Amino acid sequence: MVLAFIGGFSIMSIELLAGRMLAPFFGSSIYVWGSIITVFMLSLSLGYLLGGRLSVRAPSLRKFGYIFLAAGATITPLLLAGNVIMEAVFAAVEDPRYGSLLASVALFFIPTVAMGTISPYAVRLLVDTVGHSGQVAGFLYFVSTLGSALGTLLTSFYFVLWFEVTQILISLGLALIACGLAAIVFGRGTTESA
Secondary structure: OHHHHHHHHHHHHHHHHHHHHHHHHHOOOHHHHHHHHHHHHHHHHHHHHHHHHHOOOOOOHHHHHHHHHHHHHOOHHHHHHHHHHHHHHHHHOOOHHHHHHHHHHHHHHHHHHHHHOHHHHHHHHHOOOHHHHHHHHHHHHHHHHHHHHHHHHHHHHHHHHHOOHHHHHHHHHHHHHHHHHHHHHHHOOOOOOO
8 A cells, every 4th residue: 555655646746847847948838737637647547557457467566566666767767868858859849739748758658657557556466356356446546546645735835845856856766666675575475476
């Protein structure tokens, strides 16, 4: 449950930071936010699909840990090349509608797909009987959405005032990687499901 909470927290925190990152190049109009939200929603939907598919192939806590490691690692390009990518997109497409959409895809598509795989995979790990699957899924999505709400509030009300965007992204990446490592370590003691 803690892992689902951190996953939800990270998704919404990064989505809010996306607006801060794109603003110097494309502004913060409804077009920019429409682009960000569209890319995050489409990426999450693909991540949910991928997570569901991955969860049927011998799911384990260790494999779940690798999903978190991948999610944390995919934040690295945002840190290393975010401005370069946005400058290149802005030079090619100055229209804030299409430029922000293209920049959002280039920067946030892969990390959000990776983070989207977390919830369905977590559901599969926690469901022990079909009769309880709805209850488990409901509670897990409650925890994940609670994390998203807290990530939204803390990022928008406090983090952006106290820290630079890169510092927040580094912290989120490290939190995801720490969760992944913890899952891998704790998963070593358990047997993999068939």
